[in-house]
Amino acid sequence: MNSKIQNDIKELVEEQVITSEVAVNIKSYYQSKKADTPNRLFTVFAVLGSTLVGLGIILILAHNWDNFSRAIKTVFAFAPLIIGQFIVGYSILKKKSMTWFEASGVFLFFAVGASMALVSQIYNIPGDFSSYMLIWILLCAPLVYLLKSNALAILHIVFATSYACSFGYFDGNQTPWLYVLLLAIVMPYYYHLLKTKKTHNITSVFNWLLPLSVVIVLGAFVGNSEAYGILMYVILFGLLYNIGKIPFLDNQKLRRNGYLILGSLGIIYMLLLTSFEWLWEDILRHDIVFDSQEFYITIVLFLTALGVLLFSFSKRWVKKINLFQYVFIIFTIIFFMGITGSFISIILINLLVLALGIITIKIGADKFHFGILNYGLLIITTLTVCRFFDTNMSFVLRGLLFVSVGVGFFITNYVMLKRQKSKNK
Incomplete structure (x- = not known):
């Protein structure tokens, strides 16, 4: 419990504003509330750690990539995806904490992107960056609701913005109409946050991220006129x-x-x-x-x-x-x-x-x-x-x-x- 709150309770008891029993009940309430609150710092570091692990694995494989046969390359391409799915399934079945959900979801998100990139490189599958981003985002969109992950919802918006900018500003200056669909996918999750956690910091992040994304992308809808x-x-x-x-x-x-x-x-x-x-x-x-x-x-x-x-x-x-x-x-x-x-x-x-x-x-x-x-x-x-x-x-x-x-x-x-x-x- 916050030391300031403890000092305030002590002062209220000394001034006989509240009784000792009421003070004990207040302390018990704050302690139970703190116990039910997940460790946000630990969650942040877990998400960051899973991201670094995923990127580190990609770098290690990339360094030795040319020495592997096509079969070994294919195994390595699908290995992060299988591992990520296993960790996510374990988190769901064992009803792990929100930290597990956030970290495993982020790892699986990047594993999907890495597997797609590796397979297309191994078998020389043609395609542009915006198409790759679109497929990646759509494949991982269900994870936002399956894991109820704030980090995945943020990644969804960030990557949707990246896709729209790539498609609208660089790849032939085409209108990214599918960006509207990508935003619509995440809107129910955002609405749920507004209803249940309107004063939480994570909701404030979405209150900034969504309008900022729209402001960045709107220029891609401007063509000849x-x-x-x-x-x-x-x-x-x-x-x-x-x-x-x-x-x-x-x-x-x-x-x-x-x-x-x-x-x-x-x-x-x-x-x-x-x-x-x-x-x-x-x-x-x-x-x-x-x-x-x-x-x-x-x-x-x-x-x-x-x-x-x-x-x-x-x-x-x-x-x-x-x-x-x-x-x-x-x-x-x-x-x-x-x-x-x-x-x-x-x-x-x-x-x-x-x-x-x-x-x-x-x-x-x-x-x-x-x-x-x-x-x-x-x-x-x-x-x-x-x-x-x-x-x-x-x-x-x-x-x-x-x-x-x-x-x-x-x-x-x-x-x-x-x-x-x-x-x-």
């Missing part, structure tokens, strides 16, 4: 932000809400990027085709984001106006306005970024959260820096502008600190 790529990303970040504002996620600590942070940072980044005239000139060089894959993906993303926002309204989760939640709608209108001329669009985007910065400062002040407050100030500062490079203002005016922003940083934080102290008193 590159102009839609900007709009697709803004809508995606708007969708992530609205998901992050659902009370189930929004009521948790901010660092656990990857949807909200990635959505907010992504929105600001894309708006700052589109506040430059050169980007609009590049967009206007491409034809806006309405009968294209990118246009239909944009519609799906927009309707999904709009559906999440309307659902939040129907549940009365949206109590205050937060401009971040409507950015994807506003930018969509600005984007199609910019097709005819970029001047008005650039002005509107600069005003939108400024408004978002002010609103973020207000949110930080209302919550007495210095991180959010300074994030809003940083948005305004970054906008000022961006305009520093593409305007013809004199250096004196630019200097005064920076001094004003710096003074604003100081005054805002000082006022916030004084308010917090008075509130505490």
